[in-house]
Amino acid sequence: MTEIRLTANQYGKAENRVVRVTRDTDRHDLVDLNVTSQLRGDFDAAFLEGDNAHVVATDTQKNTIFAFAREPISSPEQFLVKLADHFTGEFAWVSGGRWAAEEFGWSRIGDHDHSFYRSSPETRTAVLVRDGGTDALISGFSGLTVMKTTQSGFVGYPRDRYTTLPETEDRILATDVSTRWRYRADAVDGLDFDATYDSIKATIMTTFTQGYSKALQQTLHAMAAAVIEAHDVVDEIKFSCPNKHHFLSDLSPFELDNPGVVFYAADRPYGLIEATFQREGAPTADAAWVGIAGFC
Amino acid sequence: MTEIRLTANQYGKAENRVVRVTRDTDRHDLVDLNVTSQLRGDFDAAFLEGDNAHVVATDTQKNTIFAFAREPISSPEQFLVKLADHFTGEFAWVSGGRWAAEEFGWSRIGDHDHSFYRSSPETRTAVLVRDGGTDALISGFSGLTVMKTTQSGFVGYPRDRYTTLPETEDRILATDVSTRWRYRADAVDGLDFDATYDSIKATIMTTFTQGYSKALQQTLHAMAAAVIEAHDVVDEIKFSCPNKHHFLSDLSPFELDNPGVVFYAADRPYGLIEATFQREGAPTADAAWVGIAGFC
Amino acid sequence: MTEIRLTANQYGKAENRVVRVTRDTDRHDLVDLNVTSQLRGDFDAAFLEGDNAHVVATDTQKNTIFAFAREPISSPEQFLVKLADHFTGEFAWVSGGRWAAEEFGWSRIGDHDHSFYRSSPETRTAVLVRDGGTDALISGFSGLTVMKTTQSGFVGYPRDRYTTLPETEDRILATDVSTRWRYRADAVDGLDFDATYDSIKATIMTTFTQGYSKALQQTLHAMAAAVIEAHDVVDEIKFSCPNKHHFLSDLSPFELDNPGVVFYAADRPYGLIEATFQREGAPTADAAWVGIAGFC
């Protein structure tokens, strides 16, 4: 009989939608999370024999998430660390795992004490991968759509028999920014994750506005450099950014000019640029990135 | 042979993604629309005999939309009226149609001249239905998620053998507001649609925050009354609002209390409340609402 | 103060995901439904005063759905009628409502007794609208994608200054069939809904294959005529069908011909044809169609 070997595996409860309300005073606050817990360790018997003696039920993982939300949640990252410590501390055979959260941003309606609207276009993300005693903590966001209506071009690329694209020195540059950054391991403890998140997001948005973009690649590099320069707690940052094409509409059949005014926003296909930038000299953590969709 | 009769019908080009950039000065502006054009009129021959002599090609409708976007677009509503006038004016057999637009909201990054991010959580909508010489213009929005963390309850409902829900005088009230309002026919000409939109949206959000909600129904009525009271150009308003349940997590098995702190945000099933409110004495326009999903 | 009037309204519990297993013998069977219940009647006090004395809780509606699923479900339509009879019979102020179901189709893996896979590309739908003592029962499906790789063309359409589309006598015709048909009121009782569904679906698919299509409109008429001809229980049928464009790829820059071989399948914009066909002499039921998305 063929021999097969169980290698990488993890399991748990995905997408626990936890809303926590702080109501110590009449001025409430809320945290809105989508939490996934997955355990790694010695689970071979479950796969090979259906012996569940080590299988902390995914239902138990769910219960733990909701029970832990009874205490204040200072950030998604802090909450994930707490879950990781619990599961790896409580069960001898749980050597690690992957804990992930999405956070949805709310703002007060007016300045009301207990009424809110979901305001953030982007989804904030956090992933903690613990494996063999080391942690990798990766934060980020997705779904932030940005556009420059000028100061972007694309020229000087190679031409072969399949090249028909004309060069342009004035086009729309638009993308949905998806980015993830990995924190320096010794910076995690006590870090103000919310402030850092806000600062990195602002750095990315501001850098996007600056200067002339010769290629989306160049813009991604500029954003990465600005983030790493300004945030010494970040060791690595990845971007996965579609080039959301806005094609100039050809109005000449209708005897109309179109000096950069009317565009057709296309769906598919789209350009897709993925890149990783690392702080010089920082350690790598490739295994921690496995399973994060759409990044290379 | 059975006789069948062609009754209501319309056709056209759906979801034309038009982005228009105003670049008269260095400070650009942009309009981002998803436009659908559908014609009504004498199209029987196409259905019955495949005779296309009356079928203004959907491709032609698309071209017209992009060509018309060469001129300034003051609002989605104004753009739809222009399309309607063109198609019903140009082709004798086109007696009406349905033109619809979604608008996606962008804001400047910082106060940058030509860099923007997609900021609006909600999608603005506009529908113009022209039929038999009369117009109905319906504006609205969808996807605005709001939440009150207190000042909401649900008591006093009938109990039968299938009732298990306990009464509560303190719960989370959360919904995705989808609303559409119909303008008074003689108010459309020259109306500042953008200002009216902003005002109606603000009225709805502010009303949501006010007072104690005995039922989502009561809240919808309050929002409708406030909109109609403050906007004499609105004859009718509809809401279609899910009751997005946030269930108090039962932490008692873990010897924890839960005084309104930890909630599980459920997906399905959800409550769903749909209601129409009309200004007393205003004319109805039921046919115009057909085909707008999820409203009654 | 402005007077506003509550007009059309309904409320209930949406998207109850019920799976029912028949296990009287070792050969199991299953029904997989997504059921929505909404009540109409005298609910003014809830809206106007927050008085819930008439508000059968949406949670109670959910419980009723699951309790009723304890008995065999012979078809989605039969299940909706049972719910309608219950709610309008039990509560004096409930004069009607709207009950809807989606059904997802499963097949046995091999011919296994209790193992299944979700096999149907289409979603079957059923809607029962009861209002003022009359019922309208509307069945249908959505999401059935069909394609003809030849025997379709589009010529003879009018040309204006915005027309650039070349005529073609050989193109791909592809659409996602969404259709809904209304049963003759006196045919509902005792009808074999599953057999009728299968027969109507087969009629539509077979008719799609037949002959040369001069326009999608002509094809829809042919499908409608075939359904109404062959099914005397159907009084009315609607179609809402995108023209899913497959554009011939221009390979001439690469010195390649393209005799109908390589196509680009576009997303947006798309043609959209909506049409209603009624059996000659059958009664109309326009109000029942309100709120069904995307049909005219």
Add this chain to the structure above:
Amino acid sequence: MTEIRLTANQYGKAENRVVRVTRDTDRHDLVDLNVTSQLRGDFDAAFLEGDNAHVVATDTQKNTIFAFAREPISSPEQFLVKLADHFTGEFAWVSGGRWAAEEFGWSRIGDHDHSFYRSSPETRTAVLVRDGGTDALISGFSGLTVMKTTQSGFVGYPRDRYTTLPETEDRILATDVSTRWRYRADAVDGLDFDATYDSIKATIMTTFTQGYSKALQQTLHAMAAAVIEAHDVVDEIKFSCPNKHHFLSDLSPFELDNPGVVFYAADRPYGLIEATFQREGAPTADAAWVGIAGFC
């Protein structure tokens, strides 16, 4: 100034929707693909200086895909190899890349010569990663939903203070099978990919039906073992499978029993089991898996 280093990166054109019709005879055939091409190599100058001399335009990659579709496509895998050979052969600085395809399955309506419907519930996938001269070819599928209505249980798991789940020896087991398998490097050339795909899919479905499942983990291991045993061209297989919970509806408040008949199909949270199985002694290829979502 902080030094940052560009590490992993790739770019290209994503989601090119190619439909190819074989029409040599009156009996047509079609291939429906969604193709992504991304290049790796020496692209540093684009990122660092906006120098595009090496940047084969994503538009050129798109053109190449459509041009290559002019020739017969025997399988998605074969098409990806052809693209990889072209780009790495044509441009000296392109050392590798990632080419991916989704395939959508169509069947004939009846046995018609040129009319088809989209029949496959699952999406077939293929990914070719070429890096540093070595290829990894990974095929698979997603979206195949399967269910066993009995012969599944979950007992013997550890209980801690957060455990409330009761043991059960008869439950519904349902999942959406997502799987990817990696071909042995020397088996790729000349392999009948379509036949292998059909055989692996059948093996997975058949194994799912067999025996009593003590845990979804055990079932995944059984499926993996069967695939690897029966297909010596497969070196590795991964599964990512949600445990789609079907909770027994509690009907006791209504004085009804529920002997495994009525279930509530929940959305979120859900169990999630991910596992990798390797043929004993086969080489690993971890880097090739990066960026495939939802697998560990």
